[in-house]
Amino acid sequence: MAAESGTFTPFTLPVLPLDDEVVLPGMVVPLDLTDTEVRAAVEAAQAAARSSGGSKPEVLLVPRVDGHYAATGVLGTVEQVGRLSDGDPGALIKGQHRVRIGAGTTGPGAALWVEGTSVDESLPDPLPGQVLELAKEYKALVTDWLKKRGAWQVVDRVQQIDDIAQLADNAGYSPFLSVAQKIELLDTADPVARLRLATEQVRDHLAEQDVAESIAKDVQEGVDKQQREFLLRRQLDAVRKELRELNDEKEGEESDDYRARVEAAELPEKVREAALKEVDKLERASDQSPEGSWIRTWLDTVLELPWNERTEDAYDIQGARSVLDAEHSGLADVKERITEYLAVRKRRADRGLGVVGGRRGGAVLALVGPPGVGKTSIAESVAHAMGRKFVRVALGGVRDEAEIRGHRRTYVGALPGRIVRAVKEAGSMNPVVLLDEIDKVGSDFRGDPAAALLEVLDPAQNHTFRDHYLEVELDLSDVVFLATANVLEAIPEALLDRMELVRLDGYTEDEKIVIARDHLLPRQLERAGLEPDEVVVDEAALRKLAGEYTREAGVRNLERSVARLLRKVAAQHELGERELPYTVGPDELRGLLGRPHHVPESAQDPAERRTAVPGVATGLAVTGAGGDVLYVEASLADPETGAAGLTLTGQLGDVMKESAQIALSYLRSHGAETELPVADLKERGIHIHFPAGAVPKDGPSAGITMTTALASLLSGRLVRTDVAMTGEVSLTGRVLPIGGVKQKLLAAHRAGVTTVIIPKRNEPDLDDVPAEILDTLDVHAVTDVRQVLALALAPASVPIPAAA
Numbered sequence: 001m002a003a004e005s006g007t008f009t010p011f012t013l014p015v016l017p018l019d020d021e022v023v024l025p026g027m028v029v030p031l032d033l034t035d036t037e038v039r040a041a042v043e044a045a046q047a048a049a050r051s052s053g054g055s056k057p058e059v060l061l062v063p064r065v066d067g068h069y070a071a072t073g074v075l076g077t078v079e080q081v082g083r084l085s086d087g088d089p090g091a092l093i094k095g096q097h098r099v100r101i102g103a104g105t106t107g108p109g110a111a112l113w114v115e116g117t118s119v120d121e122s123l124p125d126p127l128p129g130q131v132l133e134l135a136k137e138y139k140a141l142v143t144d145w146l147k148k149r150g151a152w153q154v155v156d157r158v159q160q161i162d163d164i165a166q167l168a169d170n171a172g173y174s175p176f177l178s179v180a181q182k183i184e185l186l187d188t189a190d191p192v193a194r195l196r197l198a199t200e201q202v203r204d205h206l207a208e209q210d211v212a213e214s215i216a217k218d219v220q221e222g223v224d225k226q227q228r229e230f231l232l233r234r235q236l237d238a239v240r241k242e243l244r245e246l247n248d249e250k251e252g253e254e255s256d257d258y259r260a261r262v263e264a265a266e267l268p269e270k271v272r273e274a275a276l277k278e279v280d281k282l283e284r285a286s287d288q289s290p291e292g293s294w295i296r297t298w299l300d301t302v303l304e305l306p307w308n309e310r311t312e313d314a315y316d317i318q319g320a321r322s323v324l325d326a327e328h329s330g331l332a333d334v335k336e337r338i339t340e341y342l343a344v345r346k347r348r349a350d351r352g353l354g355v356v357g358g359r360r361g362g363a364v365l366a367l368v369g370p371p372g373v374g375k376t377s378i379a380e381s382v383a384h385a386m387g388r389k390f391v392r393v394a395l396g397g398v399r400d401e402a403e404i405r406g407h408r409r410t411y412v413g414a415l416p417g418r419i420v421r422a423v424k425e426a427g428s429m430n431p432v433v434l435l436d437e438i439d440k441v442g443s444d445f446r447g448d449p450a451a452a453l454l455e456v457l458d459p460a461q462n463h464t465f466r467d468h469y470l471e472v473e474l475d476l477s478d479v480v481f482l483a484t485a486n487v488l489e490a491i492p493e494a495l496l497d498r499m500e501l502v503r504l505d506g507y508t509e510d511e512k513i514v515i516a517r518d519h520l521l522p523r524q525l526e527r528a529g530l531e532p533d534e535v536v537v538d539e540a541a542l543r544k545l546a547g548e549y550t551r552e553a554g555v556r557n558l559e560r561s562v563a564r565l566l567r568k569v570a571a572q573h574e575l576g577e578r579e580l581p582y583t584v585g586p587d588e589l590r591g592l593l594g595r596p597h598h599v600p601e602s603a604q605d606p607a608e609r610r611t612a613v614p615g616v617a618t619g620l621a622v623t624g625a626g627g628d629v630l631y632v633e634a635s636l637a638d639p640e641t642g643a644a645g646l647t648l649t650g651q652l653g654d655v656m657k658e659s660a661q662i663a664l665s666y667l668r669s670h671g672a673e674t675e676l677p678v679a680d681l682k683e684r685g686i687h688i689h690f691p692a693g694a695v696p697k698d699g700p701s702a703g704i705t706m707t708t709a710l711a712s713l714l715s716g717r718l719v720r721t722d723v724a725m726t727g728e729v730s731l732t733g734r735v736l737p738i739g740g741v742k743q744k745l746l747a748a749h750r751a752g753v754t755t756v757i758i759p760k761r762n763e764p765d766l767d768d769v770p771a772e773i774l775d776t777l778d779v780h781a782v783t784d785v786r787q788v789l790a791l792a793l794a795p796a797s798v799p800i801p802a803a804a
């Protein structure tokens with residue numbers, strides 16, 4: 001007889017086998033009574049119920065896989081018998097609780113009867129927190145799943161189930177669980193273990209689904225994109241067709257156009273062949289392919305190059321010289337060198353010879369000098385003098401070989417290199433090309449631009465120059481290359497080898513005044529919209545501008561100051577504050593430009609001078625900006641607090657550091673001869689600093705300056721303010737020659753120094769120094785550092801000026 005749930009005495013019931021489904025306790029399922037086994041079981045149960053007196057008919061719902069019954073079934077009560085939605089007779093059966101299936105027995109009717117025992121499904125009381133957590137997790141996961149399907153009604157129902165055992169059995173409804181998974185749930189009698197199992201099952205399913213969804217999404221997106229692209233292309237084709245019809249064009253017109261242009265252009269034979277090949281390719285390329293646009297850009301570049309354009313050279317050497325003279329004041333040597341260069345070119349051209357070739361042929365003139373000395377503008381004058389076009393190629397900071405030689409065409413955004421672009425810009429095959437700042441090309445992993453330049457400059461190779469982008473040969477042999485550089489040492493060795501150097505060292509004050517009067521002022525007057533006679537800047541004013549408002553080797557800042565001054569006057573005139581014509585004298589400058597920036601050291605208040613304390617000496621140096629004076633400071637540390645040893649600051653290079661060591665060693669070993677208390681050097685730390693600490697400095701030429709600064713420090717004797725010096729010092733105290741004498745002397749003069757000490761062996765360099773500079777300087781050529789000290793150190797009796 002059937003047992004009440006919760007009692008464990010065996011009972012017998014008719015079996016209702018379930019082939020494709022599993023019913024768990026709590027579930028209500030409709031079953032089809034046309035199935036003989038189902039009908040037999042239900043009828044047997046009804047008969048049994050009738051005979052027992054009124055209780056609901058009971059069956060054992062047992063899953064059956066491949067003819068085998070599961071070990072656990074569910075006691076089901078027949079709730080209702082009637083018709084199913086399809087009209088067949090059916091019964092509604094509700095699962096009640098788990099039953100362990102025992103041995104088969106016999107019973108009334110056609111049904112199979114078995115023994116069963118109720119299964120213990122009791123829960124611990126109270127429920128541990130973990131179980132409650134688990135229930136929460138399960139609910140959340142199921143809710144997640146249900147929401148994704150929009151099954152909102154069911155969400156609430158699940159949320160409301162509080163009974164743990166019932167909650168896990170609710171999984172029986174999950175359509176995603178297989179029969180095997182449901183049987184596993186059925187077999188798991190412990191409600192907590194069952195809930196855990198159900199949770200895992202949902203979780204696995206959700207994870208699988210995520211993967212499946214993202215795959216599906218990817219697939220879908222791919223399909224969408226293809227479809228969209230296809231549709232857009234169709235539309236584009238239609239629009240194109242309409243446009244062609246509107247303009248009465250035929251298909252393929254564009255490439256026909258290129259073909260005609262290539263045929264019409266007078267291209268060298270090889271270039272023509274290459275271009276026609278590209279036109280063929282263009283015809284084959286579809287309108288949309290990126291290749292089409294590459295080919296068009298390439299064809300445009302080729303067609304724009306001046307393959308057959310050439311300017312007629314004005315080989316009138318006298319005329320050329322007068323152009324140079326007219327456009328630049330001074331620079332006699334430079335003009336002479338350029339005239340020679342032009343004369344040789346002319347003679348070779350007259351005799352039908354090529355450009356001067358060979359490694360030492362010096363086909364390229366390099367103009368070397370500080371900024372603003374007119375390198376660029378004299379190069380432009382060379383073009384004028386020759387009657388050629390002029391193009392400037394700025395090389396400063398170029399590190400990529402492709403900048404010179406172009407990118408390969410397969411690059412996105414590929415461009416021809418700068419040389420090809422320069423020729424295109426010039427519009428002739430024989431321009432003057434200025435390679436500006438050739439000392440500033442670097443090299444890195446992107447190749448060596450200098451190597452590419454070498455090929456450009458080499459007369460043996462440059463008639464077949466190949467740009468990576470252009471791919472056809474370009475004849476550069478008729479181009480005149482000039483180069484400029486600030487610092488000779490920075491020009492790559494191999495390039496230097498190809499060049500003939502022309503130095504522009506900087507101008508004297510007198511030269512600057514002439515340049516300003518004859519060139520800068522007229523040009524700036526015009527720029528300011530002033531007539532030449534409206535504003536006159538007199539010579540004394542120009543001298544003051546050059547000397548006190550600017551301090552430079554060239555005239556760039558001078559030109560700027562002149563421009564500023566004229567703008568001020570023009571504005572004042574417009575505001576009605578100034579009558580024209582107006583003459584600017586030195587006293588007007590302050591009102592117009594403010595206070596001068598550079599007052600010579602010698603004009604400073606003695607107490608304010610840099611050399612007003614022992615340990616400071618004035619040196620002369622050459623930097624990228626030309627010659628300059630620089631002060632060397634030395635100090636001794638307190639023996640109590642300072643560490644011993646030599647400290648050097650001011651961004652010094654290795655050579656300069658060694659030079660400091662040598663200066664120190666010399667003094668240590670020659671203390672007696674120099675009458676200096678060198679014992680101090682032993683225990684006390686020494687610090688040598690080169691102010692303008694941010695500017696890197698190197699070279700041995702500050703050797704005697706450092707020695708002098710140290711000697712001044714030890715003796716307490718000041719260094720004379722009007723003395724500046726340059727020279728390398730050896731360990732034995734010999735003064736060795738250095739470079740840049742002219743630039744250094746110009747700088748000394750600019751700074752108002754009157755006495756200059758140079759190495760004896762540099763005496764011949766004085767020939768290059770303009771006489772008017774030498775006249776203002778007392779130059780001492782020395783061989784020994786003791787001579788330097790004798791000249792530079794003030795007598796011991798000179799009092800140290802008190803601070804103001």
Ligand SMILES: Nc1ncnc2c1ncn2[C@@H]1O[C@H](COP(=O)(O)OP(=O)(O)OP(=O)(O)O)[C@@H](O)[C@H]1O
Pocket residue numbers: 327328329330331369370371372373374375376377378484486515519520554555556559
């Ligand atoms: N001797 C000169 N005669 C006339 N004008 C000059 C002379 N020297 C320089 N200038 C003028 O000074 C200005 C600066 O010269 P430029 O730009 O050619 O200098 P640069 O040496 O090429 O400098 P950078 O190295 O900075 O390029 C220009 O306007 C130039 O015409």
